[in-house]
Amino acid sequence: xxxxxxxxxxxxxxxxxxxxxxxxxxxxxxxxxxxxxxxxxxxxxxxxxxxxxxxxxxxxxxxxxxxxxxxxxxxxxxxxxxxxxxxxxxxxxxxxxxxxxxxxxxxxxxxxxxxxxxxxxxxxxxxxxxxxxxxxxxxxxxxxxxxxxxxxxxxxxxxxxxxxxxxxxxxxxxxxxxxxxxxxxxxxxxxxxxxxxxxxxxxxxxxxxxxxxxxxxxxxxxxxxxxxxxxxxxxxxxxxxxxxxxxxxxxxxxxxxxxxxxxxxxxxxxxxxxxxxxxxxxxxxxxxxxxxxxxxxxxxxxxxxxxxxxxxxxxxxxxxxxxxxxxxxxxxxxxxxxxxxxxxxxxx
Amino acid sequence: xxxxxxxxxxxxxxxxxxxxxxxxxxxxxxxxxxxxxxxxxxxxxxxxxxxxxxxxxxxxxxxxxxxxxxxxxxxxxxxxxxxxxxxxxxxxxxxxxxxxxxxxxxxxxxxxxxxxxxxxxxxxxxxxxxxxxxxxxxxxxxxxxxxxxxxxxxxxxxxxxxxxxxxxxxxxxxxxxxxxxxxxxxxxxxxxxxxxxxxxxxxxxxxxxxxxxxxxxxxxxxxxxxxxxxxxxxxxxxxxxxxxxxxxxxxxxxxxxxxxxxxxxxxxxxxxxxxxxxxxxxxxxxxxxxxxxxxxxxxxxxxxxxxxxxxxxxxxxxxxxxxxxxx
Numbered sequence: 001x002x003x004x005x006x007x008x009x010x011x012x013x014x015x016x017x018x019x020x021x022x023x024x025x026x027x028x029x030x031x032x033x034x035x036x037x038x039x040x041x042x043x044x045x046x047x048x049x050x051x052x053x054x055x056x057x058x059x060x061x062x063x064x065x066x067x068x069x070x071x072x073x074x075x076x077x078x079x080x081x082x083x084x085x086x087x088x089x090x091x092x093x094x095x096x097x098x099x100x101x102x103x104x105x106x107x108x109x110x111x112x113x114x115x116x117x118x119x120x121x122x123x124x125x126x127x128x129x130x131x132x133x134x135x136x137x138x139x140x141x142x143x144x145x146x147x148x149x150x151x152x153x154x155x156x157x158x159x160x161x162x163x164x165x166x167x168x169x170x171x172x173x174x175x176x177x178x179x180x181x182x183x184x185x186x187x188x189x190x191x192x193x194x195x196x197x198x199x200x201x202x203x204x205x206x207x208x209x210x211x212x213x214x215x216x217x218x219x220x221x222x223x224x225x226x227x228x229x230x231x232x233x234x235x236x237x238x239x240x241x242x243x244x245x246x247x248x249x250x251x252x253x254x255x256x257x258x259x260x261x262x263x264x265x266x267x268x269x270x271x272x273x274x275x276x277x278x279x280x281x282x283x284x285x286x287x288x289x290x291x292x293x294x295x296x297x298x299x300x301x302x303x304x305x306x307x308x309x310x311x312x313x314x315x316x317x318x319x320x321x322x323x324x325x326x327x328x329x330x331x332x333x334x335x336x337x338x339x340x341x342x343x344x345x346x347x348x
Numbered sequence: 349x350x351x352x353x354x355x356x357x358x359x360x361x362x363x364x365x366x367x368x369x370x371x372x373x374x375x376x377x378x379x380x381x382x383x384x385x386x387x388x389x390x391x392x393x394x395x396x397x398x399x400x401x402x403x404x405x406x407x408x409x410x411x412x413x414x415x416x417x418x419x420x421x422x423x424x425x426x427x428x429x430x431x432x433x434x435x436x437x438x439x440x441x442x443x444x445x446x447x448x449x450x451x452x453x454x455x456x457x458x459x460x461x462x463x464x465x466x467x468x469x470x471x472x473x474x475x476x477x478x479x480x481x482x483x484x485x486x487x488x489x490x491x492x493x494x495x496x497x498x499x500x501x502x503x504x505x506x507x508x509x510x511x512x513x514x515x516x517x518x519x520x521x522x523x524x525x526x527x528x529x530x531x532x533x534x535x536x537x538x539x540x541x542x543x544x545x546x547x548x549x550x551x552x553x554x555x556x557x558x559x560x561x562x563x564x565x566x567x568x569x570x571x572x573x574x575x576x577x578x579x580x581x582x583x584x585x586x587x588x589x590x591x592x593x594x595x596x597x598x599x600x601x602x603x604x605x606x607x608x609x610x611x612x613x614x615x616x617x618x619x620x621x622x623x624x625x626x627x628x629x630x631x632x633x634x635x636x637x638x639x640x641x642x643x644x645x646x647x648x649x650x651x652x653x654x655x656x657x658x659x660x661x662x663x664x665x666x667x668x669x670x671x672x673x674x675x
Contacts, residue, residue, distance in 0.1 A: 058528055202392055203391065203557070204615075207598075208616070230601065232603055234605075235605040235608040236601055255605045260606075270530060271603055273533060274529065275561065281565065281582050282540065282565070285536045287530050287531060287532060287533025
């Protein structure tokens with residue numbers, strides 16, 4: 001079922017303009033003590049009905065890369081965002097703040113990891129959803145009420161008219177995340193931005209929410225960018241995946257290419273770190289030694305070199321750029337995916 | 349030989365506002381052999397942390413017994429209970445909260461030995477350098493404070509400190525869930541080495557099912573205060589007997605997209621019921637795809653056979669008592 005969806009979108013894509021197109025994205029974050037290069041020269045496209053996963057570990061820049069292009073970084077974060085971002089062909093760099101508000105309200109839906117921080121604890125669920133519908137879509141009170149009930153039904157909340165009267169704390173974590181998804185899809189968005197949407201939930205609830213996200217994305221034909229640290233989630237619902245390390249995309253391609261034929265040694269290490277379902281009980285776990293570099297003082301050369309099993313002297317001199325490993329599949333590694341001196345990329 | 353035997357343990361919490369009672373451990377029994385790693389899995393609110401905390405004395409048991417190293421702990425007066433638990437150590441999920449922020453690693457480790465009664469500073473220094481080697485920490489770490497360490501190093505410092513007490517049993521509550529995937533291996537491999545080299549037994553409480561499977565000889569599955577299934581981990585994961593264990597293992601995602609997208613997956617409906625008002629009969633029945641009338645009427649008894657046990661009415665009719673999957 002999911003495989004045929006992936007094929008359908010691939011076949012459709014060339015003629016179709018991407019919903020989100022990010023090029024040369026760089027993000028500098030200013031903390032109290034340092035300037036951090038959170039994202040360096042990142043680019044990706046997401047098409048209609050396509051799900052792109054961004055995978056990486058804490059501090060890899062995956063969340064910043066997902067939120068910064070649409071101006072979604074939390075208030076209070078001081079940042080400089082460079083590069084070009086187009087949403088359905090519209091250049092967001094020249095969009096006014098008013099236009100950005102419109103875009104964020106209608107064309108883009110957002111689901112965060114922690115719904116409790118995004119919902120007002122002192123107000124019932126109903127008025128919160130209805131307010132969004134009135135402000136964003138200009139619906140009158142009766143229409144917004146009816147639409148709220150319709151949205152809760154779409155996200156699988158039973159007895160929606162009763163639930164609208166509950167406060168956020170009277171709902172379970174899974175229910176609250178469903179409410180957040182309902183709000184995110186309220187404006188019938190072209191793009192859904194999801195930041196670790198199931199991480200805080202128990203496994204059986206995570207399973208429910210993953211099915212829901214995949215179903216809604218298919219039904220509403222949305223583009224989705226999903227940040228996760230869980231490669232299993234990528235395998236389950238994404239079409240394409242970008243692997244982040246130390247603020248750069250080190251590998252990108254279809255889920256099948258990247259997860260079944262990984263090129264970058266970091267992608268390989270991440271995959272190896274997931275315990276195999278048939279691993280011998282009591283056998284040792286596979287992981288990485290060392291820790292990621294401090295992005296306030298980024299290293300010269302490949303950022304992964306100090307932890308890499310394939311490292312060569314040249315890796316410490318220049319940072320590798322993404323080079324093709326065949327078709328859309330790209331990796332940034334001098335050793336596994338070199339670029340020829342003529343500048344023509346080849347794969348080995 | 350059995351190092352720890354928990355029998356019929358009941359732990360209850362009372363809601364001060366409503367007077368309602370949450371029976372977080374409902375007649376729980378558990379065995380841990382010397383040098384054995386035993387897993388305890390289940391979702392938030394199932395009682396797995398309460399069970400661990402009660403064993404080390406952080407929660408009060410209402411009834412039941414905890415026999416550790418041959419001593420019936422709960423029958424002793426308070427002061428002697430602490431003495432009887434000196435070979436039991438607890439590792440918390442958040443190492444940063446478990447360490448004193450202004451104290452250097454060296455001072456924290458030294459303090460643990462002083463508490464243990466080691467008066468000789470040279471003996472303490474020698475013991476600390478041994479423990480750094482055992483936990484794979486560099487000696488330079490002694491002058492540093494928790495904030496200056498990586499997450500994996502912090503958790504290994506907590507483990508090093510616990511080891512200085514020379515425990516026979518470590519209870520580890522979500523010891524790697526705050527760590528990134530690539531760093532979990534360091535801590536998990538440390539547990540495996542401690543078991544092999546020092547013979548330390550470990551209760552591993554975690555919601556990451558695949559990590560528990562690989563590390564533990566036996567696994568216990570908890571749901572709303574009950575252990576609903578237990579058995580050797582490879583068998584339990586390959587052929588779960590309880591419908592809840594089946595749903596849990598089915599939730600483990602495969603990293604191969606071709607396998608992940610084509611497998612049959614059981615997705616449970618609904619949420620965990622409130623532990624203050626558990627369903628009648630079998631507490632899992634409200635989410636169970638196999639529930640029938642009896643499940644609402646009677647609490648299932650525990651069926652035991654060949655090292656495996658299950659608490660489920662599906663097995664009431666199995667005459668030979670051969671426990672094979674009944675759904």
